[in-house]
Structure formats: structure tokens, C-alpha cells
Amino acid sequence: xxxxxxxxxxxxxxxxxxxxxxxxxxxxxxxxxxxxxxxxxxxxxxxxxxxxxxxxxxxxxxxxxxxxxxxxxxxxxxxxxxxxxxxxxxxxxxxxxxxxxxxxxxxxxxxxxxxxxxxxxxxxxxxxxxxxxxxxxxxxxxxxxxxxxxxxxxxxxxxxxxxxxxxxxxxxxxxxxxxxxxxxxxxxxxxxxxxxxxxxxxxxxxxxxxxxxxxxxxxxxxxxxxxxxxxxxxxxxxxxxxxxxxxxxxxxxxxxxxxxxxxxxxxxxxxxxxxxxxxxxxxxxxxxxxxxxxxxxxxxxxxxxxxxxxxxxxxxxxxxxxxxxxxxxxxxxxxxxxxxxxxxxxxxxxxxxxxxxxxxxxxxxxxxxxxxxxxxxxxxxxxxxxxxxxxxxxxxxxxxxxxxxxxxxxxxxxxxxxxxxxxxxxxxxxxxxxxxxxxxxxxx
Amino acid sequence: xxxxxxxxxxxxxxxxxxxxxxxxxxxxxxxxxxxxxxxxxxxxxxxxxxxxxxxxxxxxxxxxxxxxxxxxxxxxxxxxxxxxxxxxxxxxxxxxxxxxxxxxxxxxxxxxxxxxxxxxxxxxxxxxxxxxxxxxxxxxxxxxxxxxxxxxxxxxxxxxxxxxxxxxxxxxxxxxxxxxxxxxxxxxxxxxxxxxxxxxxxxxxxxxxxxxxxxxxxxxxxxxxxxxxxxxxxxxxxxxxxxxxxxxxxxxxxxxxxxxxxxxxxxxxxxxxxxxxxxxxxxxxxxxxxxxxxxxxxxxxxxxxxxxxxxxxxxxxxxxxxxxxxxxxxxxxxxxxxxxxxxxxxxxxxxxxxxxxxxxxxxxxxxxxxxxxxxxxxxxxxxxxxxxxxxxxxxxxxxxxxxxxxxxxxxxxxxxxxxxxxxxxxxxxxxxxxxxxxxxxxxx
Numbered sequence: 079x080x081x082x083x084x085x086x087x088x089x090x091x092x093x094x095x096x097x098x099x100x101x102x103x104x105x106x107x108x109x110x111x112x113x114x115x116x117x118x119x120x121x122x123x124x125x126x127x128x129x130x131x132x133x134x135x136x137x138x139x140x141x142x143x144x145x146x147x148x149x150x151x152x153x154x155x156x157x158x159x160x161x162x163x164x165x166x167x168x169x170x171x172x173x174x175x176x177x178x179x180x181x182x183x184x185x186x187x188x189x190x191x192x193x194x195x196x197x198x199x200x201x202x203x204x205x206x207x208x209x210x211x212x213x214x215x216x217x218x219x220x221x222x223x224x225x226x227x228x229x230x231x232x233x234x235x236x237x238x239x240x241x242x243x244x245x246x247x248x249x250x251x252x253x254x255x256x257x258x259x260x261x262x263x264x265x266x267x268x269x270x271x272x273x274x275x276x277x278x279x280x281x282x283x284x285x286x287x288x289x290x291x292x293x294x295x296x297x298x299x300x301x302x303x304x305x306x307x308x309x310x311x312x313x314x315x316x317x318x319x320x321x322x323x324x325x326x327x328x329x330x331x332x333x334x335x336x337x338x339x340x341x342x343x344x345x346x347x348x349x350x351x352x353x354x355x356x357x358x359x360x361x362x363x364x365x366x367x368x369x370x371x372x373x374x375x376x377x378x379x380x381x382x383x384x385x386x387x388x389x390x391x392x393x394x395x396x397x398x399x400x401x402x403x404x405x406x407x408x409x410x411x412x413x414x415x416x417x418x419x420x421x422x423x424x425x426x427x428x429x430x431x432x433x434x435x436x437x438x439x440x441x442x443x444x445x446x447x448x449x450x451x452x453x454x455x456x457x458x459x460x461x462x463x464x465x466x467x468x469x470x471x472x473x474x475x476x477x478x479x480x481x482x483x484x485x486x487x488x489x490x491x492x493x494x495x496x497x498x499x500x501x502x503x504x505x506x507x508x509x510x511x512x513x514x515x516x517x518x519x520x521x522x
Numbered sequence: 523x524x525x526x527x528x529x530x531x532x533x534x535x536x537x538x539x540x541x542x543x544x545x546x547x548x549x550x551x552x553x554x555x556x557x558x559x560x561x562x563x564x565x566x567x568x569x570x571x572x573x574x575x576x577x578x579x580x581x582x583x584x585x586x587x588x589x590x591x592x593x594x595x596x597x598x599x600x601x602x603x604x605x606x607x608x609x610x611x612x613x614x615x616x617x618x619x620x621x622x623x624x625x626x627x628x629x630x631x632x633x634x635x636x637x638x639x640x641x642x643x644x645x646x647x648x649x650x651x652x653x654x655x656x657x658x659x660x661x662x663x664x665x666x667x668x669x670x671x672x673x674x675x676x677x678x679x680x681x682x683x684x685x686x687x688x689x690x691x692x693x694x695x696x697x698x699x700x701x702x703x704x705x706x707x708x709x710x711x712x713x714x715x716x717x718x719x720x721x722x723x724x725x726x727x728x729x730x731x732x733x734x735x736x737x738x739x740x741x742x743x744x745x746x747x748x749x750x751x752x753x754x755x756x757x758x759x760x761x762x763x764x765x766x767x768x769x770x771x772x773x774x775x776x777x778x779x780x781x782x783x784x785x786x787x788x789x790x791x792x793x794x795x796x797x798x799x800x801x802x803x804x805x806x807x808x809x810x811x812x813x814x815x816x817x818x819x820x821x822x823x824x825x826x827x828x829x830x831x832x833x834x835x836x837x838x839x840x841x842x843x844x845x846x847x848x849x850x851x852x853x854x855x856x857x858x859x860x861x862x863x864x865x866x867x868x869x870x871x872x873x874x875x876x877x878x879x880x881x882x883x884x885x886x887x888x889x890x891x892x893x894x895x896x897x898x899x900x901x902x903x904x905x906x907x908x909x910x911x912x913x914x915x916x917x918x919x920x921x922x923x924x925x926x927x928x929x930x931x932x933x934x935x936x937x938x939x940x941x942x943x944x945x946x947x948x949x950x951x952x953x954x955x956x957x958x959x960x961x962x963x964x965x966x
Contacts, residue, residue, distance in 0.1 A: 104615075104620070105618075106617060107618075108617070109618070131621055132617070132618050132621045133618035134589070134618035134619055135619045135622045135629060137585070138582070138585050138589050138622065138628065138629065139622060141581070141582050141585045142582045142628065145581065172578065173548055173551070173552070173576070174553070174577035174578035174579060175579045177576045178575060178582065178583060178627060178628050178631075179626075179627050180771070180798075180799070180822055181798070182623075182626045182800075182824065183623050183626045183628050183629060183630070183824075184586065184627050184629060185579060185628060187622075227774065228774055228797060228798045228801060228804070230774050230775070230776065231774065231775040231776060330673075330674050331674070332674065332675060353672060354624075354672045354827050355624070356800065356827060356828065357672060357831065358802060358803070359802070359835065363675070378624055383800060384800065386801075387801065387802060390803055
């Protein structure tokens with residue numbers, strides 16, 4: 079028997095704005111960051127997770143995670159790990175904290191961090207990678223993890239169980255296939271707005287040489303630039319090669335339709351985040367207007383109820399789950415089940431800090447035990463910051479290969495955390511984190 | 523010329539859970555709280571506002587407000603107050619902070635606090651109550667305050683200007699009428715779930731004696747209790763008296779329809795928050811199924827895009843704006859314009875800490891300069907905690923009467939703030955704020 083002793087949260091930031099890695103139409107100068115959580119126990123083990131942010135506010139996100147400590151500290155580890163569905167519900171329905179969302183924003187991401195760290199610890203105690211911990215559970219055990227509240231007009235308990243039972247058939251063979259071939263990746267590395275045409279061209283060539291069978295370009299800041307960059311990409315990659323576009327919420331409905339139609343001659347594979355992510359009706363209108371270009375969104379979708387509506391309204395062709403935006407693995411299980419019900423592929427969002435390492439487990443589990451084989455499934459890949467993780471992603475021939483090491487993927491090297499602590503780590507010493515447009519005197 | 527010198531945020535909590543004031547189906551034990559903001563300048567004045575929360579997490583909300591200090595400290599006060607539309611957009615589109623929502627949750631409420639404190643300061647410098655500061659602006663000046671991004675598929679710039687120009691006609695006469703008769707209130711004071719039937723009956727009699735022409739009861743925790751309490755209320759108030767019901771998000775779609783139909787024989791005026799507030803499609807389905815019972819929501823609606831969708835989908839009969847949930851006065855101006863476009867009355871949410879004092883300004887402005895005369899308009903009233911405010915609401919013959927004192931209404935007595943500071947003020951000294959279900963050892 080062991081007990082949770084301490085909720086340790088560290089503000090870790092990488093100065094990515096210095097190189098324009100990660101620049102897009104809404105986020106010109108991100109400093110990729112992690113509110114980094116370690117759940118300590120009085121046993122010689124611990125659970126890890128993080129919330130990805132893009133700089134300022136990472137301190138607020140860290141404070142929100144720390145505010146959840148009373149739900150854990152002093153409590154029995156084995157009891158909590160044996161009922162992670164119960165813990166997810168306890169955190170989600172802490173009524174006083176729920177007021178701060180509800181079920182969205184900083185407090186929900188904090189809950190996700192705690193839930194994911196508990197899953198990391200559970201997988202480590204089972205000596206399995208998280209995807210296999212999940213895949214080893216029965217349909218009934220999995221269903222018990224999922225909060226169906228507010229979903230039953232689209233997904234009943236019986237339907238969810240039926241999806242999981244169907245997913246359990248042939249699971250062993252799909253695990254073998256996963257270990258052999260992985261899940262296809264696509265790469266966003268060439269497509270950041272801050273890169274020159276020469277760098278774009280060079281990185282596109284590299285992407286194809288590395289075996290990627292899909293790439294993605296950022297669009298939305300300037301129509302002429304978008305047209306030129308899409309034209310370059312089409313010329314480099316040739317006809318028929320899937321080239322997705324990502325507008326990062328830049329447009330209103332009419333603007334999105336006009337912009338996508340203008341780029342349609344370059345045969346884009348999907349348009350991602352054409353507008354505000356919660357605007358279900360706008361996505362439905364855009365999808366209808368830009369067909370056959372697919373519509374994708376989800377990296378900033380706060381919870382299962384938003385995804386339910388996007389699916390009910392026929393608003394998306396591709397659902398982009400995120401590892402740290404929602405209330406953890408349990409919330410993502412609900413989202414996987416909804417996607418399976420509506421036969422929409424889940425192509426997770428990744429990049430950032432540790433998102434590739436974390437979200438692959440969700441996708442592997444989806445491939446093995448929920449939606450099963452689906453050639454439309456691809457996981458985003460961005461080749462940044464992997465060197466800071468104990469188990470970095472392994473990409474072979476353009477595919478994510480499943481890790482066999484225990485845990486959920488989020489654990490960083492201690493030296494990486496220490497070097498990038500904000501504001502006092504060596505990388506930041508002497509720097510000021512400047513706001514968008516105002517001088518930044520210290521708080522008194 | 524003056525300069526912002528300090529963003530002072532205080533964690534103020536009232537131990538309302540001790541008396542069950544404020545208890546409802548989702549929030550059994552709230553401690554009504556305020557993340558209380560004072561924007562200090564080097565002139566002898568300051569701007570005040572607050573974010574209402576219900577206890578735990580008020581520290582996180584306070585930290586989020588403090589994180590916005592670099593946008594203000596050291597900057598010119600007059601320049602910022604002269605362009606509050608620009609300041610609202612600067613805060614909303616600080617790309618790094620926006621990642622934490624986007625436009626929802628803790629960070630958006632923090633932005634609302636800053637925006638509202640700036641409006642408080644501006645009104646004080648004009649020596650006017652906030653409602654009159656707003657009502658004194660031209661249609662063009664008002665439009666410049668509003669962010670129409672993501673709205674133009676429902677409300678164009680031209681339509682917004684037309685609504686404001688129409689609202690400007692006859693404004694002086696409506697100001698006179700407002701000062702004479704106020705805006706009707708309805709009272710939630712009798713209806714908390716924690717109260718006995720005897721207390722319910724006594725408070726209903728008092729409500730009618732005080733001149734209120736509508737009351738509201740909390741429902742959703744137990745169907746038999748709901749039926750009994752609605753029956754008592756109907757017997758006490760008599761046929762035809764408007765009695766609204768509030769389920770505080772307790773139900774799923776099918777549950778909501780079943781529950782409201784079961785209570786329909788008691789002729790409820792509206793059902794408020796029947797389900798999760800962002801579920802546009804569920805509200806539309808519920809509204810169609812429970813007609814002629816009206817559907818109301820909005821107190822936890824995060825931003826203008828949600829309200830746009832609720833209106834586009836024909837999902838609500840009543841829009842319940844909140845003073846501290848969205849990104850401040852500017853966001854609420856957009857919401858008023860949307861409601862006017864769709865001819866849905868705005869009946870603000872109030873109660874809590876200071877919400878009555880703050881939200882009345884929005885409603886008075888709506889009555890004077892946007893939607894104009896509308897007999898469906900009512901402001902919620904709860905008779906709690908007003909004694910802590912410098913300008914408490916004034917209710918006469920069941921109506922909110924407009925204040926003439928300068929400011930936005932949120933300023934508390936210094937002694938009230940000091941007494942209720944958490945965790946060290948005298949009201950809390952020696953108390954532990956316990957979480958829902960776990961022991962609460964201190965963070966190490």
C-alpha cells in the first residue's frame with residue numbers, strides 16, 4: 079500500500095519564438111511550454127504528465143494543477159488507480175471547481191493533467207506502455223471509465239458497449255500488426271508560416287525522402303502567400319499527394335469558404351480549424367460549401383459535448399483529438415467512442431511539447447480496440463523537442479511505431495526540466511517574457 | 523495624464539455553504555466568492571471589478587487576473603480608457619494567453635475582470651453610472667467597442683449599426699422612463715434546494731408582498747421534490763403567476779424533456795439550464811419538445827459565439843447574460859446586439875457576489891439604447907450579500923432602479939474585503955476549505 083505525498087508542478091518553457099518554429103496565422107510567436115506535473119508517492123515511483131501551452135499563462139495553468147492537490151495528497155494510491163473512472167468524475171464534478179469552466183479551459187486542462195499522470199503511474203505499475211494498459215482492459219472495464227453524461231442523445235450506454243465489444247474481436251492480431259507497421263504519420267514540420275519558400279521546399283523534399291505520405295501547411299495570414307506556398311507544395315510533391323491546410327481559427331464562415339475555394343485548385347486534402355473551434359454550425363456550413371475538401375478540427379475542443387455536436391451536425395470529416403486539452407484519457411475515450419459511432423476517423427493533433435509522445439497512445443488504442451483498422455487514421459508529427467523526453471517517439475518509414483517502455487510518454491529528462499524552468503532556469507536567465515504589445519514591468 | 527501602477531487582486535470568500543444559501547442541483551455547497559480586482563493608478567482614483575466564483579479555485583482565478591498586469595502596468599490611463607474596444611481585442615487576442623481557452627474559462631473571466639475594471643474607472647472619471655456612460659455614446663462609438671469576429675454569418679457590421687441607430691431614437695425618453703419605473707426584477711430568494719417547504723412558503727409570500735411579479739425555483743435533484751415544491755409554489759402564488767424553474771445543467775436531453783413535461787401541469791414560465799450550457803443542439807431539441815415552456819440559458823455561456831449559435835439554432839426563448847462570465851462589457855455588448863437581431867429578450871443572471879450590482883448596468887443600457895422597451899425583460903434578484911457593496915442595488919416595487927452614483931457597481935466596502943480575505947481574514951481564520959469528498963491536507 080502506498081500514499082500520494084506531493085503534487086509537484088513545474089513551469090517549463092522552451093524559447094521557440096526565437097526561431098519561429100510553431101508560427102501560424104493566430105500564434106505568431108509561441109514559446110512552447112509545459113505545465114509539468116509529477117505526482118509523488120511514498121513508494122519509489124511517481125506519475126507524470128503535462129499540459130501544453132504556448133508561453134504566457136503557463137504559470138496560471140500550473141497553479142490550476144496545484145489546486146487539485148487536496149483530491150490526492152494523503153489518499154491511497156492503489157484505491158485511486160483501481161477506479162480511474164471514479165477519479166475522473168470526482169474531479170470533473172467538484173462543483174466549486176466546475177464553476178470555473180464548466181468543463182473547459184484552464185481548470186479542465188488541469189484535471190486532464192492529473193488524470194493523465196494517474197494513468198502514467200498505473201501503466202508503470204503494470205510495466206506496460208499506456209496503449210497496452212488500455213488495450214488489455216475488457217469492454218466492461220473500459221466503459222466504466224467513460225462519463226456518458228450529456229452524450230446519450232448521440233451515444234447510449236448499449237451502443238458504447240457494442241462498439242467496445244466489436245473492438246475486442248481480433249485485438250491480438252491488430253496488436254501484432256501495430257507492432258509491425260505502426261500508425262501512419264503526417265508531418266507539419268515544413269509548413270510553418272515563419273519559414274521562407276526555400277526552407278519550405280527543402281523541408282518538403284526531406285519529408286518525402288523520410289517516407290511521409292502526407293504533409294500540412296499553415297495558411298490564413300495572407301491569401302497571396304497561401305496561394306504561392308500551396309502551389310510550391312503541389313509542384314514539389316506532385317499530383318495526388320495529400321497536402322492538408324491549417325488556418326488555426328483565422329477566418330469567419332464566409333471568409334473560410336472564400337479562402338478554401340480559392341485554394342481548391344491545388345487539391346488540399348483537408349482544411350483544419352477554418353474558424354472558431356466551438357462554432358458547430360459554422361463548421362457544418364463550411365463543410366457543405368467546400369466539399370470535396372474535408373473539414374478537420376478538434377485540437378482546441380474542450381470536451382466530449384463539443385465533439386458530440388460536431389458529429390451530430392455532420393460538421394467534420396476528421397476529428398483531431400488532443401492529449402492535454404480535455405479532461406485526460408477518460409475524456410478522450412468518450413471522444414473515441416463518439417467518433418467510432420459516427421464513423422469519423424480520429425487523426426490526433428500533435429507537436430508542441432510532448433504531444434506526439436502522449437497522443438500516440440490514444441491513437442494506438444483506437445487502432446487496436448475501438449475503431450480498428452482505418453486507412454484514414456494518421457497522427458500529426460512535428461520534429462521538435464523530442465530529445466527532451468525519456469521515451470521519444472519512434473518514426474519509421476513515415477509511421478509512428480508503438481513504444482514498449484512503461485508509461486504514458488510524458489516524462490522528460492530531469493536536466494531538460496531544470497534547464498528550461500521559467501523564469502529562473504539557465505535558458506531563461508536574464509530574459510523577459512514580453513507580452514504581445516505592452517512593456518512588461520514586474521508585478522509589484 | 524496618469525499611469526497604471528498596480529493590479530491588486532484579492533481572494534474574497536463568503537462562507538455561504540454554512541447556511542445552504544445558493545444550493546442547487548449541481549452546486550450543493552457553494553461558498554460565494556469574488557476574485558476582487560483593483561486597478562490602481564498614480565492619480566487619486568482606481569477601477570474595480572470582480573469575478574464571481576463559488577469557492578475552491580478562487581485563488582486560481584485571482585492568479586489569472588494578476589497574469590494580465592503586464593498589459594496595463596506602466597501604461598497611460600487616458601489612452602487606454604479612450605479605446606476600450608482596442609484593449610478588449612488586445613487582451614482577447616494575446617495569442618499566448620488565448621491558447622488557455624480559447625475565449626472561455628478562467629482566462630476569459632480574467633480578461634472580463636480587467637475590461638470591467640477599466641469601464642468602472644472610465645465611468646468614475648465621467649462621474650456617471652456605467653449604464654449612462656454607455657448610453658451617452660453614439661452608435662458609431664458603441665460599434666467600435668464590439669468584436670464582430672466569428673459573428674458575421676449572423677450579424678453583419680451594417681446590421682449591428684442599424685440596431686444601434688434604431689436604439690438611439692427616443693433614448694432620452696427611455697432614460698426618463700427607466701429612472702421612474704426601473705426594470706422589473708424576479709426573485710430566486712425563495713427557491714434554493716436547501717430550504718424546507720415551510721421556508722419556501724414563507725419566502726414566496728414575502729416575495730409577492732414585496733411586489734415581485736415572478737419567482738424562480740431550483741429543480742433537478744429529485745423529481746418528487748420538484749413536483750411537490752412546484753405544486754406548493756403554484757398554490758401559494760395562484761394561477762398565471764410566472765414561476766420559472768432552474769435545473770443548473772443537471773439533465774441530459776431526454777431526461778430534461780421528461781422532467782419538464784412532468785412539471786408542465788404546474789405551468790412553469792421557463793426551464794433554465796436544462797442541460798450542459800454549450801450544447802446548442804440539445805437546447806434546440808429540448809425547446810421544440812417542451813413548448814410552450816420557454817427555454818433559458820446563458821449564465822455559463824463563455825462568449826458571443828456560443829450565444830450566436832443558440833440564437834441561430836432557435837434554441838432559446840430567453841438569453842441570460844452574466845456580468846463576469848464573459849470577456850467584460852464589450853463581449854456583453856456583442857451579445858446584446860445578437861439578442862436584438864434575433865428578437866430574444868435578455869434577462870440577466872444575477873445573485874452571487876455583486877452580480878446584481880454589476881449586471882443591472884447591462885440591462886439598463888439594453889433597455890435604453892439597444893433592444894429598447896420589451897416587457898419580457900427581467901433581471902434576476904437574490905437578496906444576499908448586498909450590504910458589502912458601496913452602491914447596493916435598489917429594488918422598489920419589484921423593480922431594479924438605476925443608480926446615479928458613478929461606476930460599474932462592483933466596489934465593495936474595504937472592511938468587507940478585509941473580513942472575508944481567504945484564508946487569513948477573520949471570517950475564515952481556523953477554517954479549512956474542504957474539497958467535495960477528500961481529506962484536505964495542505965500542499966507541501
